[in-house]
Amino acid sequence: MRLQDKIALITGAGSGFGEGMARRFTAEGAKVVVADINADAGRRVADELGDALFVEVDVADNASVKGMVDATVERFGGIDILVNNAGTTHPNQSMLDVDEAAFDRVYAVNVKSVYLTAIHAVPILKERRGNIINIASTGAISPRAGLTWYNGTKGAMVTLTKSMAMELAPDRVRVNAVNPVFGATGLTVDFMGGVDDPAIREKFISTIPLGRMSQPEDIANAALFLASAEAGLITGVCLEVDGGRCI
Numbered sequence: 001m002r003l004q005d006k007i008a009l010i011t012g013a014g015s016g017f018g019e020g021m022a023r024r025f026t027a028e029g030a031k032v033v034v035a036d037i038n039a040d041a042g043r044r045v046a047d048e049l050g051d052a053l054f055v056e057v058d059v060a061d062n063a064s065v066k067g068m069v070d071a072t073v074e075r076f077g078g079i080d081i082l083v084n085n086a087g088t089t090h091p092n093q094s095m096l097d098v099d100e101a102a103f104d105r106v107y108a109v110n111v112k113s114v115y116l117t118a119i120h121a122v123p124i125l126k127e128r129r130g131n132i133i134n135i136a137s138t139g140a141i142s143p144r145a146g147l148t149w150y151n152g153t154k155g156a157m158v159t160l161t162k163s164m165a166m167e168l169a170p171d172r173v174r175v176n177a178v179n180p181v182f183g184a185t186g187l188t189v190d191f192m193g194g195v196d197d198p199a200i201r202e203k204f205i206s207t208i209p210l211g212r213m214s215q216p217e218d219i220a221n222a223a224l225f226l227a228s229a230e231a232g233l234i235t236g237v238c239l240e241v242d243g244g245r246c247i
Contacts (some may be wrong), residue, residue, distance in 0.1 A: 002228040007076045009068070009121065011059050011113070012086030014041030017135060017180065020216025021083060021223050022049060028224060032082070033072045035059075037086070059086045060105075061112035069120040080130040081227045082121050084114050084157075087135065092185030095148035100196050111179040114160055122173065131174040133223050134161050136238060138181045142246045151194035154179075158238050165236030174235040176226045181242035183214030209244030 008025045012018040015034030022032050022045055032052045036042035039056045040217045044052035053075045054112050059069040072079055088109045090102045114134060125132065139147055140154035158177055166173040182204045205213060225231055 002224060002230070003081070004029035005054060006030045006080040006227075006243045007033070007072065007078055008081040008083065008227070009035060009079050010085055011035045011057065011068075011117070012068075012085040013083075014038045014045055017183070017216050017219040018083070019045050020083040020220040022052065024217070024220035025081070025227070026052065026222050028228075031076050033068075035068050035077070035086070035208065047166075057086075059084075059106035062116055065113070065116040066120050069117075069124070073124065078128050079121055079124045080128050082117060082125060082130065082132045083135065083223060083227075084117055084132065085135040086113060086201045087153075089147065089150040092144075092146035094146070098149055105151055106149055106205050110150070111156045114157060118164065122155050122168070125173050126171045127166070129172040131176070131227060131235075132164065133226050134170075134175070135219070135223075136161070136176040136177045136179050137227065138179050138242045139240075140179060141240075161238060169235060174226075174231070176231070176236065177238040178219055178222050178226070179238055179240045179242060180214045180219050180245070181208055181240075183216075183219070184200060207245060209243065209247065212243060212245070214241060222233075 008030045010018050013022040013034040022034050026032050026049045034042050034046040035055045037058050044056045046052040055068045055071045058064040061172050090098045091150050134157050136157040137154040140158045142150035161175055161177040167224045168239040218241050222239055
């Protein structure tokens with residue numbers, strides 16, 4: 001059991017990559033908090049995991065994030081692993097066609113959330129010498145046209161990962177990121193421009209040398225390694241789980 005009795009708080013854990021991590025971490029002995037804005041999805045995952053805690057959260061809202069952290073500490077006594085996985089995007093389209101409200105929402109969910117979880121969870125992580133995993137994207141380093149503002153949020157997450165790693169190293173808190181390639185999540189259709197067209201899907205896959213999309217278990221396995229003691233000397237790394245997309 002690589003995460004035996006560790007307490008893992010995972011945002012966006014009601015589906016996709018977050019659900020995959022919640023299941024993998026639980027299988028490795030962790031006590032998992034399934035945090036999600038979608039209450040039905042989050043409760044389903046938590047119920048299926050057994051001893052997991054579901055917390056409804058809007059990661060872009062200060063009070064909501066504080067409540068999530070408080071509920072985690074009240075239930076389990078602390079936090080060892082924080083996974084900033086919750087995210088959103090705008091549809092694949094010209095950067096000039098993304099309206100201001102959509103832009104603000106993407107930056108609030110994808111970037112402000114990292115600030116808010118740090119404010120409320122880092123003091124606890126310092127006490128326990130825990131670690132943070134940020135789920136960024138290959139779009140941060142090899143961006144696709146049509147997703148410009150989304151790509152910018154993931155670029156910010158990569159830079160934040162490295163800066164946080166430097167600042168928190170004296171406290172023995174590690175901070176790493178995972179950069180998934182185009183994968184099977186709730187955002188897949190938006191990435192394709194709002195239509196799940198097999199031809200568009202194949203066009204995306206054709207840019208991945210290993211010839212397939214990422215799956216939740218791919219990201220979960222990478223996150224498990226980074227969260228575990230096996231990665232004890234690794235911090236500030238942004239691990240590409242991309243089938244060679246960024247080569």
